[in-house]
Amino acid sequence: MIRVAVVEDEAVYAAQLREYLARYAAQSGEALEVCCFSDGDEIVEGYRAQYDIILLDVQMKFMDGMTAAEEIRRRDPEVVIIFITNMAQYAIRGYAVDALDYVLKPVSYFAFSQRLDRAIARMKKRARRYMTIAVKGGALKLDIARIRYVESQGHNLVFHTDEGDHVAAGTMKEAEEKLAGQGFFRCNKGYLVNLEQVDGVRDGCALVRGEALLISRPRKNEFLEALANFVGEAVK
Template identity: 65%
Template sequence: MRIAIVEDEINYQVQLIEFLRRFEKDRGETIEITTYSDGDEIVENYKAQFDIILMDVQMRFMDGMSAAEEIRKSDSEVVIIFITNAAQYAIKGYAVDALDYVLKPISYFQFSERLNRAVDRMKKRETHFLTINVKGGVKRLQISDIYYVESQGHKLIFFTKEGEVTAAGTMKELEKELSSFHFFRAHKGYLINLEHVEGMKESCAVVKGEELLVSRTKRKGFMEALANYWGEVIK
């Protein structure tokens, strides 16, 4: 589990690290901790790399609420828990889909209760994500929401549940990154998510109503992969 602490008071930073190490032993989890002393530090170069963020609300340069708003632009899934002196600040957290808040001074019981809830929410999701480089930053896509990816020159076009997303990268790298999921390179220009294949029409795979050409050399492998996937799903 990757957890970020965003807290400008060193004593609270130290206390949160101690509590996380205690929680790690209690639950038998492995936790990787990264600390930031202000909201602007976590927002800069944010790459959707955390599972949970413990965010102080009042900080010197960028307050926790503003930092959370920036983070939510590229990461709708990370669990945010606010750490605050005043409940009225934390209640505003619904605007940035914060899971919870912890009031200072922090007790381990209160903290572990909140963290247990956060971990349970994470485990229930058990979704997988892909972080891609888009113009002006990064974007996190849920892998099961990707229908197929098309290669056009030096860019990749992701056709997803939310619409089209253009990213930098190569098909070869992407194919490697998605190799443990149900994706098949049916043609040099297409990487298809077998989860969304509705059927075959002549030499094309039908994906969400689109007919995508399956090259002759890939047809046998594609049909086998599709039959295996459908077999797994039907089971």
């Protein structure tokens, strides 16, 4: 399911964008979940990095699209933003907030579908490198490469990252499923380690950025094999 937010204060254009999204979903087979907002302040308030793509009008009454995009980018570096505007010079400013593209009004379905193709391609590519976790008061997107290891603590998971620690509800099994194929391996019951962040193995422990994480005896051979394979692939 691809989550799309439409932020447009003109009812006619908002209805047109919803119609285009429904048409695109029918033609492409992509499952789209659409949520609509009538002004920039509506989407910014309580924003929790819950969308994959945002179609954002530039000129709105209370909070313009550029200001909204700046606020969104502070909380969500990876959401794909496409500006909808009738003035190209405004859209060009969108590169400052890493907007993917812009569509000029009046919006044609052909131009719209092309931008959506690009947006979905970028979103799917990035989805392999990012994950969203539920944290107290909202959600947080993590760069998978910067996760050092995941620790199980009761009914919670602690994501130890280069930027700090984040606590989320969940099980180690769920974390393993989300990070499958991303170079993570269980060194013991309580730790899921990012092999890219392992500096070495010593005294039965995996050395992860200065921390020594115990490798359980039953998992030792598998862990060492997984680490060797990962390093071998990385240097090819």
